Amino acid sequence: MPETQTLTKVFARPRSLTDKRFTYCPGCHHGLITRILGSAIDKLGIQEKTVIVAPVGCAVFAYEWFRCDGVQAAHGRAAAVATGIKRARPDLTVVSYQGDGDLAAIGTAETIHAANRGEAITVIFVNNQIYGMTGGQMAPTTLDGQRATSCPEGRDPATMGHPLRVAELIATLAAPLYVTRQSLHDAKHIAQATQAVEKALRYQVEKRGYSLVEIVANCPTGWKMPPQKANEHIAGTVTKVFPLGDLVDRG
Amino acid sequence: MPETQTLTKVFARPRSLTDKRFTYCPGCHHGLITRILGSAIDKLGIQEKTVIVAPVGCAVFAYEWFRCDGVQAAHGRAAAVATGIKRARPDLTVVSYQGDGDLAAIGTAETIHAANRGEAITVIFVNNQIYGMTGGQMAPTTLDGQRATSCPEGRDPATMGHPLRVAELIATLAAPLYVTRQSLHDAKHIAQATQAVEKALRYQVEKRGYSLVEIVANCPTGWKMPPQKANEHIAGTVTKVFPLGDLVDRG
Amino acid sequence: MERAVVFAGFGGQGVLLAGKILARAAMDEGLEVTWLPSYGPEMRGGTANCTVVLSDEPIGSPIVESPDVVLAMNGPSLDRFESRVARGGTVIVNSSLISKRPARDDVRTVALPANDLARELGEPRVANMVALGAVVRALGVLPLAAATGAMEAELGAKARGRLFEVNRTALERGYAQTGAGLI
Amino acid sequence: MERAVVFAGFGGQGVLLAGKILARAAMDEGLEVTWLPSYGPEMRGGTANCTVVLSDEPIGSPIVESPDVVLAMNGPSLDRFESRVARGGTVIVNSSLISKRPARDDVRTVALPANDLARELGEPRVANMVALGAVVRALGVLPLAAATGAMEAELGAKARGRLFEVNRTALERGYAQTGAGLI
Amino acid sequence: MPKGKAVVDAERCKGCGLCVTACPFGVLELSATYNSSGYPVAAMAHPEKCTGCALCAQTCPDVAIEVYREKAASGSAAGGST
Amino acid sequence: MPKGKAVVDAERCKGCGLCVTACPFGVLELSATYNSSGYPVAAMAHPEKCTGCALCAQTCPDVAIEVYREKAASGSAAGGST
Amino acid sequence: MAQRQLMTGNEAMAEAAIRAGCRAYFGYPITPQNEILEYMASHLPQAGGAFVQAESEVAAINMCYGAAAAGVRTMTSSSSPGISLKLEGISYLAGADLPCVILNVARGGPGLGNIAPAQGDYFQATKGGGHGDYRLIVLAPSTVQEAAELATLAFDLSDEYRVPALLLADGMLGQMLEPVALPTPRDPGSLPPKPWALTGAAGRGPNYVASFALDPLDLRDLNLKRHARYREIEARELRWEEVSTSDADLLIVAYGTMGRIAKTVVRQARREGIRLGLFRPITVWPFPYAPLGELAERVKAVLTVELSAGQMWEDVRLAVEGRCPTPFYGEMGGVVPTPSDILREVKRCA
């Protein structure tokens, strides 16, 4: 690229990411979250002491996206796996990356108890209101009336309940250092989310506390919406149900 | 009893209880809660349509204390079992009776999701801050500093977290009709708890909604305290950590 | 009589649907049939293929080592399945997207510009139906009408009217474009 | 040489501890030994018993059909275990609580007022040690000193001083009160 | 003549003593009698003071007490089921 | 001369179009070129308008974009890691 | 023949369940069986049944326990890792003598593995993956038609013997389309009554459902009664298919998907003059030991072919008991051998 010689690179692929191509659908926020996490790891210079715990979900390969040690956890158990790693090697920085089916349905108990014990881990919680990987079933976070393959008429709160607000739930506990909800639907929110992920990691490294960063994300495939429309849906609808911002900051 | 002939019986064993003797230790509140539940079933006249779901815990025999249909659920899964019964036969009144290990540790996910779906069941939650049946291990509700066989130096919040406040957690959800915390440490509180249990059952029958009645209870054996001293401990210490009263009443 | 077809392409090219319609057509004609998709990764994207076996007796293996007909809707599919076509079978190559031609001389090659033909019909999405028409012709065991009927049943209510018409025309076009029978 | 003892009573009468001390005494004397509690229901209360087997060779079954000595600290225990004592064995009956006597004539009965003796010593809780003393004597394979040493080890630091003394005296009293050997 | 009477089912009683504390009139005490499970049994030590208020029964974890009251005063006690 | 340059890795790009929307200056468009996975690839349709602000790169879910900026203006972009 | 429909194995099992009177389904998504959950979500409520997408497989099986205890025909479905999570609950169902139908559309393992077809869960299904001495009635369909029929049978047998029944399918069968003639729908009201069920203790004493018996003698009795029913099932419910066994001097034993693939192998082998037969167990518990043992007297070898490291193989060897060699050919990890792979192994034995 001879013409770039007078130019400096101002945005490069984070060094802590491997070269592997993401397996996500076009426009999926999982990729963006991966990049943000990579940027944060770079910024804090912790690539060589970080362990990524990948969930079962579309992010099942997450352990391979990073030039960090990584482990693939059973569906819903990433927080327990992260606990095991952190307790065994407290000097490591442990990131549990989980979807909403993983964290808020099958992993509810592990999520709440890891938070309640104040495990010194960082949980990245990707709330895309659907089970992406298995083909678009209802998640605990699916909006009232939202259609999914397992609620073809839309989520009926009378029999399926209302969307579970995880950050709010975790914020009722005494131990967590930092609980926040972020979104990625435009550049401003991407920047804020980046800050939040960094802070959560910093708290783990410096204060040895528990953080949950809930990220309201899209699933263009599951929602059957083009990516840009999905972003607008987040801005206009989803963030009404899942208000953004910090819920707890005891750092 | 010839001398009682001029007297009327003003307190009798509830009709909905069987004649079996409770297997609880002397002074254990489980027995009292059983009696209160029996009284409430009698009062509402629902013995012939009630199903008791017994947990694994000291109350494992609970299905045999009542002249109602009963089922013994796997440890922690009473809320799921209750869901199954209620969905299969919505005309039944389903009571899930659970200890704090059962409901708030292993059963966390089932507890939260049954509540979040607003299953039309009544959950009686016996918070005695310990695993009674297995010999006095720490429960999620064990107080900070409280000794138990699995935390012989006392619960250390730094590694074990603080006591989990279940009623508060459930109260953050949208679906529950009635969430309350009661105690049994004196006659006044026994009377209040009796009202609460009745209300919870009534809401199930009349409004088809979910209720959780958390009852702060003793475990003289696990606490290594005589029953009366245990009551005083509840009054003076436990209710400070677990404040009494209604948290949600949408009935 | 037992015949097997592999439909292969990118996800989104509609090869699974084309295979399903063939399977339904076979069932409607009273044949035994199996349709087996590569249900692939629990992930999005990538390639897709399915195998359809038609027979006048109960079908054993739904997996077929040497299909009689292979439809390759894109390059990678041709690369993958070319070598497996039965001696004397037919490879239908979507020549709109694939410039390469099979090297084997013991199979017949049909170069079918499926996307171009679909575009000509004013509906790019019916490339798979064009291809299916070709498959039916190459296979030679089912009347085109069976495929048309099955297509209608498969697409259901939404296929009434114009959409049905264009799909039918696509099937016919593919059928017409292709020489009958295997080699 | 293989001998077995069953210690039985209400929960709270300390029969498990008494059995444990016997087991420790046997170990300290270089014997093989097993102590098996009825770890009973996952519930509180009820009765308790344990079986101690002592031997000079490795022990097979820790379950014993016909123990050489049975200590019955309460009535239900006597009812339950009386019939199982080996012919020629000994039944030690806590006569403070049990008025009944075994009907069998092929076993020796020792009527031991364990609670009364303990109360005489000013420490009602040591009835189990009185009983253990009797068991050691009836069994006749361990010196009393072994039991005393094991008791001290088992009770640990809290048994120093007066408590240790009263326990030792209790052991001695039970030992002295009982005739040596089996029948 | 006492207004009430608390009848303890000795075989159900576990001697926990909660009724003793619960009785506002000091009627009950743990007796020296042991039941077949080895528990000391609660009994009316001062039967004459009993009002039939049923607080003891409402407190008993083993539902071992039934309470009787003089006919005149027979409003049903809160929480008891008759 | 443009101040910046967004370089799209065509094989990583999935044609989602988010960068197109994210660019405040309308620099990017989905091109008619398809990559080997069959996706249309984003490209600079108006390179001259590029400021090197890196918003496109920060938005790209597949980390398919790297951004260059004129040396003078080389303050590091928020969220990017250099 | 009834009107045939083109259905996947997953859909056919779901529809057959509804037609068999299933009125309570609890499940959790997992590939390759999501279509069962989805089918139930859209069809069961219409039939007046209860559908809940549970928070986990553990919750789902325990909801089944509740609904089954309430006397309603109940089903759950999952795939390998999800079935593992259900095992405590399955052991409880067995211990409480509750009828329930469980579908395992198995996939490659262990662990997360992958979603390709596999038969690595045979031990789990037939020997009791959960704790304690229990058995499940385990039916192994090989075609979509058979999947529908065995789903029906599973409900009937499970009710009759009060033993949970498991359909052991795999991803291939779950995902493939075949024509299927569906059984006639049955009205749940017409099914035999369940006097033991929790329906409210009106006009009778209370019914209790539990797997709990503190006293070993009581628990032994419960077990002995249950095992007596197991013996009955073994005596009455053995099912298997034989293909070309009458003159065979070589036998393949294979079940499910592998069993149907083996049929093609038999045809090919016969074409080449090899007198190959196929023994395809349909009930894998109870396993048809005796009929297989008899055939083993007459052949040179019994080749077991499985999508596993050799699980049913142990049952085959228990049946053959040394009467002839018992070679094994298996693939793991979701690899499915082709007919000619198998034929190669057959020729090795011949």
Added chain:
Amino acid sequence: MAQRQLMTGNEAMAEAAIRAGCRAYFGYPITPQNEILEYMASHLPQAGGAFVQAESEVAAINMCYGAAAAGVRTMTSSSSPGISLKLEGISYLAGADLPCVILNVARGGPGLGNIAPAQGDYFQATKGGGHGDYRLIVLAPSTVQEAAELATLAFDLSDEYRVPALLLADGMLGQMLEPVALPTPRDPGSLPPKPWALTGAAGRGPNYVASFALDPLDLRDLNLKRHARYREIEARELRWEEVSTSDADLLIVAYGTMGRIAKTVVRQARREGIRLGLFRPITVWPFPYAPLGELAERVKAVLTVELSAGQMWEDVRLAVEGRCPTPFYGEMGGVVPTPSDILREVKRCA
């Protein structure tokens, strides 16, 4: 002999684990193994190890997965229903080739059952209760001394072969006291390094731990490599005890608690002139098929005695392969037969 201590089986296994270098324990209370959890709670932190009372058995096994992946010697313990809940996690451990030690102090089942000693979890332990083609190294101690020794061995074997190891005990062994000479404590730092472990990717490429392989060919390869290790274990690690077999014309096969009770039976039988021998498998996976098969050549019958409906019995029959009759005697539900109960069965065979 080292100084002997009087310990329960539960305590001895816990202490042996610490001495073997176990530095991470995750558990959940369940009778009859609570003493293991409690022992770890009071002793492991002092040894610098991590102790967590998990929120459930599922959480506990997954914490083990994490700690094991981090390269630390890791253990969990439970009893039957709790082990069922761990099976998905165990399958993951196996699939990710992680060493880990699991103690099952088994009890009566199925379902809640009771807490009495039982051997109804043999199939679950040895055939892979979880999904997929995996095996655990399964060691069955019969005395407290052996429990301590096998706990030590379990850690060593598990590390060496990267295969999870399970100690199959029962409530009786867990609760009984016996003198035990404990192994010498080992410094975790002195154990062989684990270059595959998650320790932070410093100075090397990243390490990944997973049981996931989307492509069947990859998953097959992982399985084949693992099964090659299984073959190695079968070749090198068989352990069993024989008592009075040299001149025996009748053989009892029994393991664990039942195995030690059978020793008393052998003595009693010999006293009555019956030439009875005992074959006691110590590794129940790998099962000592060949040595048992050889003995079977020389005896009139092989009687299997189990606290179950006949689970190890299948392995015995696989070993004997029809060489002689293979009668069975078992009790269920926590009932433990006495030596004379067994002797009665022996006489029936004689």
